[in-house]
Amino acid sequence: MTxxxxxxxxxxxxxxxxxxxxxxxxxxxxxxxxIVSVIGPNGAGKTTFFNVMTGVYPGTRGSIExxxxxxxxLACHEITALGIxxxxxxxxxxxxxxxxxxVMVGRHCRSYQxxxxxxxxxxxxxxxxxxxxxxAKELLGFVGMLSSGNILAKNLSYGNQxxxxxxxxxxxxxxxxxxxxxxxxxxxxxxxxxxxxxxxIQARGVTVLLIEHQxxxxxxxxxxxxxFDYGVKIAEGxxxxxxxxxxxxxxxxxxxx
Amino acid sequence: xxxxxKKWGLLAAALLxxxxxxGTDLSYLVRVGGIVGLxxxxxxxxxxxxxxxxLFDLGFIAFYAVGAYTxxxxxxxxxxxxxxxxxxxxxxxxVRLALGVTILRLRGDYLAVVTMGFGEIAxxxxxxxxxITNGPKGMQVAQLKVLGLAFRxxxxxxxxxxxxxxxxVLASKRMEDSRIGRAWVAIREDEVAAKLAGIPVAQxxxxxxxxxxxxxxxxxxxxxxxxxxxxxxxFVFWESILIVSIVVLGGMGSVxxxxxxxxxxxxxxxxxQAFLSSAWINYRxxxxxxxxxxxxxxxxxxxxxxxxREAELETLQ
Numbered sequence: 001m002t003x004x005x006x007x008x009x010x011x012x013x014x015x016x017x018x019x020x021x022x023x024x025x026x027x028x029x030x031x032x033x034x035i036v037s038v039i040g041p042n043g044a045g046k047t048t049f050f051n052v053m054t055g056v057y058p059g060t061r062g063s064i065e066x067x068x069x070x071x072x073x074l075a076c077h078e079i080t081a082l083g084i085x086x087x088x089x090x091x092x093x094x095x096x097x098x099x100x101x102x103v104m105v106g107r108h109c110r111s112y113q114x115x116x117x118x119x120x121x122x123x124x125x126x127x128x129x130x131x132x133x134x135x136a137k138e139l140l141g142f143v144g145m146l147s148s149g150n151i152l153a154k155n156l157s158y159g160n161q162x163x164x165x166x167x168x169x170x171x172x173x174x175x176x177x178x179x180x181x182x183x184x185x186x187x188x189x190x191x192x193x194x195x196x197x198x199x200x201i202q203a204r205g206v207t208v209l210l211i212e213h214q215x216x217x218x219x220x221x222x223x224x225x226x227x228f229d230y231g232v233k234i235a236e237g238x239x240x241x242x243x244x245x246x247x248x249x250x251x252x253x254x255x256x257x
Numbered sequence: 258x259x260x261x262x263k264k265w266g267l268l269a270a271a272l273l274x275x276x277x278x279x280g281t282d283l284s285y286l287v288r289v290g291g292i293v294g295l296x297x298x299x300x301x302x303x304x305x306x307x308x309x310x311x312l313f314d315l316g317f318i319a320f321y322a323v324g325a326y327t328x329x330x331x332x333x334x335x336x337x338x339x340x341x342x343x344x345x346x347x348x349x350x351x352v353r354l355a356l357g358v359t360i361l362r363l364r365g366d367y368l369a370v371v372t373m374g375f376g377e378i379a380x381x382x383x384x385x386x387x388x389i390t391n392g393p394k395g396m397q398v399a400q401l402k403v404l405g406l407a408f409r410x411x412x413x414x415x416x417x418x419x420x421x422x423x424x425x426v427l428a429s430k431r432m433e434d435s436r437i438g439r440a441w442v443a444i445r446e447d448e449v450a451a452k453l454a455g456i457p458v459a460q461x462x463x464x465x466x467x468x469x470x471x472x473x474x475x476x477x478x479x480x481x482x483x484x485x486x487x488x489x490x491x492f493v494f495w496e497s498i499l500i501v502s503i504v505v506l507g508g509m510g511s512v513x514x515x516x517x518x519x520x521x522x523x524x525x526x527x528x529x530q531a532f533l534s535s536a537w538i539n540y541r542x543x544x545x546x547x548x549x550x551x552x553x554x555x556x557x558x559x560x561x562x563x564x565x566r567e568a569e570l571e572t573l574q
Contacts (some may be wrong), residue, residue, distance in 0.1 A: 011283075034299075054452070054453055056449070065399055069549050074451075075457070076452040077452055077453075077455050077456055077457045077458070078451050080452075080453060080454065080455035081288055081455055085454075086453055088450070091450065092447050093447070093449065093450070094442065094443045094446035094447060094451075095447075095563070096446055097439070097442060097443065097446065097448055097565055098566075098567070098568070100568050100570075101439055101565060101566075103339050103444075104439055105437070105440060105443045105451070105456070106304045106454050106455065107436070108436055108439075108440050108454065108456050109454075109455030109456070110455075113435065113436060113437075114437065114463075115432075115437070115466075115468075116433075117435070118432055118435035118436075118437060118438070119431050119432065121431065125435070128436075129435070129436070130434060132267070135338035135566060137568075137570070148571065148572055149568055149570045150565075150567045150568060150570065152565065168454055169454070171411050171454075172454065172455045185377050211418075241262075
């Protein structure tokens with residue numbers, strides 16, 4: 001995959017919690033159309049990094065530019081509207097809404113009707129609702145869940161809940177999709193299906209950044225791999241380069257082998 | 258959800274009630290119906306914040322009071338009811354908006370405590386602001402006359418209330434079934450996920466919070482005209498609890514649930530008063546408590562929990 005223009009650039013990014021440097025001095029550039037994996041031992045700061053990028057944490061120092069625009073300091077929903085969507089390590093769906101409604105919620109930032117439209121059932125409102133529903137159905141179909149559209153999210157199987165989260169994120173029309181451990185708890189077959197799904201997402205023109213623990217998935221899918229340890233980036237490169245890197249081996253296996 | 262036949266049957270029954278009981282010794286049912294109707298409007302209002310968004314609010318009655326006192330003061334100045342009703346609604350929403358801007362960053366129990374405090378403060382202010390509200394002595398409200406039509410007895414108010422309930426049901430249903438309604442429920446289900454799915458959470462909470470007061474303001478204005486008299490004692494903490502109970506009993510976020518909740522919790526004391534000896538009436542709050550405990554234990558989702566809309570899924574395949 002040849003990389004396109006710079007999509008996101010994090011410079012000297014840090015997030016400290018009191019004395020704890022959850023991430024520190026992180027520099028990262030993402031290019032359009034890439035699939036980049038972030039790996040690292042537990043507690044390395046991967047999820048914190050994602051949280052800073054999506055506005056959950058404000059960041060202590062440094063900057064993030066998305067398509068040339070500084071995004072740190074913006075509210076979560078503003079960042080989502082600019083085109084960064086994400087899923088969560090521990091699935092966070094709207095449990096008592098149907099699968100279809102979960103995806104429709106994702107369309108919120110791409111639709112505009114407020115009070116009078118719904119109250120008076122104005123034509124513009126009806127049209128927008130129909131468009132929201134059509135788009136949501138298309139995405140449910142894309143992740144292979146159209147027939148489960150009327151099932152409450154809490155009643156879906158684990159694998160489908162993961163897919164639904166991805167569909168909801170895609171509904172916001174992201175340019176960058178951030179997946180936090182998408183294959184966690186999946187068996188090898190399910191993981192393979194997910195890899196295929198991520199490839200199809202890439203084919204839609206979406207850049208994908210993911211945290212992943214299954215090395216088979218990482219090696220298979222990534223254009224580039226970034227390695228975190230103790231809150232700092234210790235290595236970056238193609239999957240092959242990274243697994244041969246002495247610092248990475250040390251981080252995972254310890255020294256003196 | 259009530260089926261089509263049931264729905265229209267209930268509406269017909271509600272509309273015929275005054276005619277059926279006219280001249281019989283059941284004619285007090287019209288007044289009971291009106292009281293239940295006002296509770297329904299209040300319940301539907303609170304349903305926006307407590308039901309859809311899940312914000313606990315223990316001072317909702319304050320906005321009923323704002324509506325009632327706006328109407329009473331407006332009437333004292335000789336304003337036309339055609340101005341007073343919108344004014345009562347607007348004042349209620351305005352006060353609610355001002356409160357919401359300051360307290361909506363609080364969550365859960367903290368929000369409940371602060372709204373409870375506001376409810377009490379509002380009552381105390383009304384009680385002590387003699388120059389405007391005439392304090393604990395209360396205010397007379399002139400008879401409601403709209404375009405030459407004088408509201409002479411309970412029947413007039415009953416129909417006004419039924420019409421208002423229908424309007425509020427329609428507004429609730431329509432907001433519920435829109436991107437705003439979906440966003441509200443999403444916030445209730447998982448606030449963090451909602452934010453990251455692109456929902457401006459603070460803004461939408463404030464919207465629900467403010468809209469809910471429109472219902473309270475409307476109910477308050479009707480109440481003021483109907484009673485012909487307002488006093489701070491009508492807006493005590495217990496009334497706020499009653500509305501919360503209505504929403505919880507019926508089913509949070511469920512319009513038909515709220516209607517049923519109001520019918521049970523607001524109707525039963527009135528009927529008990531009519532049928533049971535006075536010794537029993539003293540136990541009615543105990544009876545309420547028992548109902549709520551039982552519902553919480555055995556049917557936490559409420560008597561008529563909200564159902565999600567089913568979509569037609571075949572069209573795309």
